[in-house]
Amino acid sequence: MTANPHTPGVVNARLSEDELAANFTDLHAPYEVHEARVAADRCYFCHDAPCITACPTSIDIPLFIRQIATDTPEAAAKTIFDQNILGGMCARVCPTETLCEEACVREAAEGKPVEIGRLQRHATDTLMAQGAHPYTRAAETGKRIAVLGAGPAGLACAHRLALKGHAVDLFDANTKPGGLNEYGIATYKTVNDFAQAEVDWLLKIGGITLHQGQALGRELDLTKLAAEYDAVFLGIGLAGVxxxxxxxxxxxxxxxxxxxxxxxxxxxxxxxxxxxxxxxxxxxxxxxxxxxxxxxxxxxxxxxxxxxxxxxxxxxxxxxxxxxxxxxxxxxxxxxxxxxxxxxxxxxxxxxxxxxxxxxxxxxxxxxxxxxxxxxxAIGQTLEGAPEALTITGGKIAVSETGRTDMPSVWAGGDCAAGGEDLTVTAVAEGRDAAEDIHASLMG
Missing domain, CATH: 3.50.50.60 (FAD/NAD(P)-binding domain)
Incomplete structure (x- = not known):
């Protein structure tokens, strides 16, 4: 039975299922094809585009918008994914109004930026709907990397490492992968179980083995992992409150x-x-x-x-x-x-x-x-379960610019690592960059 909305106390079913369904529709409806082309035509395609600088993953925004304008959204999606493999989620949850869209020349001139986030979603959704993964793995390197945490940083790191031919074991403490994208984002921002659909699509790269219910300090020991694997990446987020x-x-x-x-x-x-x-x-x-x-x-x-x-x-x-x-x-x-x-x-x-x-x-x-x-x-989260071997600064794991910790063969990124903002897009950038550094370190 549906309760009256004015019922005192904490109760469920304050509204009918129809009312709830109407309330939790997509915050920003996706573009129709013609709408995307019209929106893309507003871009000046700046040579020294400030929107690129404002993007933590440095996506070539003018290029992918031009590709949409020329009716090649799949190519636009590839431009995005080359820099941000979770571009679909970031298009939905990024604070674009304080990042790329705030830097947009149209915003400065007219107070109305190009809708970069919605255009990015149009491109990535178009390619992902086709099902196939746009990347092929390099030849096997024989190297094995453990990635702890299947959130934005861990997923970006695992994908980039798998792309380069490494074998990745991806461990996560929860029953579902996705981390913050699955458990911490407002429902009205990611409808239709998009977080899991994105993970399933990402894993099509191959070379990544997912292990659920595996937590650092519980089932997993960092010292043992560092001895068993060629490298370890920590993307464990902030589990404490x-x-x-x-x-x-x-x-x-x-x-x-x-x-x-x-x-x-x-x-x-x-x-x-x-x-x-x-x-x-x-x-x-x-x-x-x-x-x-x-x-x-x-x-x-x-x-x-x-x-x-x-x-x-x-x-x-x-x-x-x-x-x-x-x-x-x-x-x-x-x-x-x-x-x-x-x-x-x-x-x-x-x-x-x-x-x-x-x-x-x-x-x-x-x-x-x-x-x-x-x-x-909602007063902030804290790091939990970090091994004593790691240096902690400001309540997070101390890392170099490329994510190296002071423990040999161990990298970290995302919300658990010091520096940077606690944003999905920042976590993706840190996971990607750590993967590049891991690859360079392992391959000489």
């Missing part, structure tokens, strides 16, 4: 936003995922926005994102903030959580107002209470 160090943080219906997102991603039916009537999400990043928007789409009546600093400091892009407010989410800036209220289950959150000054963030002395029957923490 920062604790909310306030009174009442252990009350019922206070949970991690990443777990909330993952539960919706893996649910057989969206109506199986419980959601509160009044939801408060604490944090200021993409995860906070994804959790808040999905709460609204599941039927929550009142959803608030509370961030302790001002709007300009919020790590979620302006596009993401505006998306949240367009979906009915309220964003409360300069609000520092003080305690979770309630007797057993949470009923609200008390916040202290803050302001930034020369000595940093400080509380003003004013407080307010926001009613909540569900509180979701």
């Amino acid at each position: 920062n604790a909310l160090a306030v009174e009442g943080a252990d009350k019922e219906n206070v949970a991690d936003a990443v777990e909330f997102i993952a539960s919706l991603r893996q649910a057989e039916a969206k109506s199986d995922v419980p959601v509160g009537r009044r939801v408060v999400v604490i944090g200021g990043g993409m995860t906070a926005v994804d959790a808040a928007v999905q709460s609204r789409l599941l039927g929550a009546e009142d959803v608030t994102i509370a961030y302790r600093r001002d709007k300009s400091a919020m790590s979620a892009s302006l596009f993401e903030q505006e998306l949240a407010t367009a979906k009915g989410v309220r964003i409360l800036y300069n609000a520092q959580p003080k305690r979770i209220l309630g007797n057993g289950a949470c009923v609200g959150v008390e916040f202290a107002y803050t302001e930034s000054g020369p000595d940093g963030l400080r509380e003003t002395g004013e407080t307010r209470v926001v009613a909540a029957d569900q509180v979701l923490r």
